[in-house]
């Protein structure tokens with residue numbers, strides 16, 4: 452793994468500022484499985500000799516790219532191709548087996564779900580979620596009406612969150628998380644929730660974050676969301692980087708491969 456992070460953040464010849472540098476990234480999961488199903492017959496070559504029940508999944512096999520300021524990068528690929536693993540490696544949640552990930556500031560995964568308590572009201576949860584994002588009490592009171600308006604929950608904000616539909620709580624979570632200007636924002640399928648109108652507004656908010664010097668990564672199975680939100684797309688298949696380039700070209704190649 453590379454030891455020094457300084458040279459990787461030098462601006463390129465066009466003066467663009469790198470914010471995330473991924474170098475030959477490999478991620479492997481070791482999984483203990485119980486039962487006979489995971490024998491040589493079940494998992495074939497994945498089962499290592501002498502380690503009964505332990506198998507290794509090579510989820511990312513050499514991913515390399517540089518993400519710059521103001522980019523919105525879509526990550527696409529079929530189920531199990533390694534998209535979420537890549538996002539987790541960028542946030543530092545999953546360590547690389549080989550290679551390295553450098554980030555110029557702390558990447559934030561869009562989501563405040565963990566900080567919220569379903570038995571409490573939407574309003575109290577705005578306080579909890581915003582505190583978790585690092586806002587002060589004063590900032591929270593300034594943001595509160597905007598969050599409620601964005602989530603369109605004016606009539607429900609004093610009800611316990613557990614009484615919300617899944618779309619309503621998803622809207623509240625997005626509205627809290629997106630109230631912050633993130634430098635590096637990572638969005639994993641969050642746009643799949645909510646109705647078409649809310650999706651449009653969420654996408655607009657993501658574009659705004661990006662325009663304010665943020666860099667956004669978006670994993671989605673919706674090629675429409677990717678086309679509407681991302682200027683660049685990386686396509687991964689079975690852990691292998693297939694393509695990295697302008698969204699239109701990459702999405703077209705991906706869709707053609709699935710015909």
Ligand SMILES: Nc1ncnc2c1ncn2[C@@H]1O[C@H](COP(=O)(O)OP(=O)(O)OP(=O)(O)O)[C@@H](O)[C@H]1O
Pocket residue numbers: 480481482508510528529530531532533534535536537
């Ligand atoms: N925590 C884990 N432990 C073991 N294996 C894992 C773990 N997380 C993911 N994997 C495996 O790694 C591979 C990539 O999974 P990942 O979730 O990154 O794919 P994905 O592209 O996000 O999939 P999807 O589109 O279905 O969400 C899969 O084979 C999956 O089974």
